[in-house]
Amino acid sequence: MLKYAYLNSKYVKFKNAKVHIEDRGLQFADSIYEVVSFYNQQLIDFEFHIKRLKYSLKELKIKYVVNKDKLKKIFNKLIILNKLKNGIVYLQITRGVQPRDHCYKNNIIPNLIIYTINKKFNFPDKNFKGEKAITYRDLRWKRRDIKTVSLLANVLAKREAVRKNAYEAILIDKDKITEATASNVWIVKNNKLITHPANTDILKGITRESVKKIIKINKLQLDEKSFTIKQLYNADEVFITSSTNLVTPIIKIDTKIINKGKIGDISLQLATLYANCFINE
C-alpha cells in the first residue's frame, strides 16, 4: 500500500521523504519532536502536545511558527491517506540545513517532518499486559524537559532492556529514579502514588499530566517527589505512562517481582479511566 509523509509544505510518498545530509537534526540532534497517538482516527491530547511542542521550540530558539489548526489538518489528512485506525503521528522539526558548524546561523529555515505509524495499544481489556523492566544508569544531558531527538542514552538503555527480554529500561540518576527511556514512571505504596516532579530532570509527559488530572478527580493521593531504587523494588505497584504506552503496568523489575507478578488495582483503575477518556468519545 502506498504510504504518505508530510515534508515541509508537501505530502510526499513515504519512500521519497528525504532530508539533506547537512540537516542539523542529523548532525547535531539539533531538532525536537512530538508523538501524538490516535484512536479510531481521533487525536489524543492534541492541544497539550502542541503546547509542549511550542515549549521545546522556544527553549532551543528554533524559529518555527506553530499553526495549530494547520498541523491538525495535516495530522488528520495523513491518518486518512495512510488508511489507519489506531496509531501515532510522529512530528519532527529540525533547525534546518547549513554547512556543518556547531554554531547555527540566524536565517536558517527549519525542516518539518510528519508521518504516521500503525500501532496496537495496551488497553485495559482481557489482553491487558503487565510488562518487565530493567534498571539502567541515566546517562542523558541535563535538559530532559525539552523533547529533543538527542536520544542516544535512551537508545542504549532500551537496547539493553530488550537484550534482557524486558520491555522498558527505568533510568537511575544518583540512586533516584527519573523516568524510563520513553515513558514516565510511577509507584504505588500503601495506596499512595509517587512520581518524579516535573523539572529539568524528566520530560513532563502529556499522559502524566492527564493521569494527574484523573488522580485529582478521583481523590487519590499523589506525591510528586523523587524516589529511590529501593522504593521502586518495594513498591506495591509500578506503572509507566506515555502516549504510546497509555498506562502500562510493570510487574517485574530486574529480578524483583512486583505485586506477585499481577497487575495492581490502582494501575488498572487509572488505565481504565484514562482509556475511557477517548474510547467512549
Ligand SMILES: Cc1ncc(COP(=O)(O)O)c(C=O)c1O
Ligand atoms: C523520556 C520520556 N519520558 C516520558 C515520556 C512520556 O511522554 P508522553 O506522555 O508525552 O508521551 C516520553 C515519551 O516519549 C519520553 O520519551
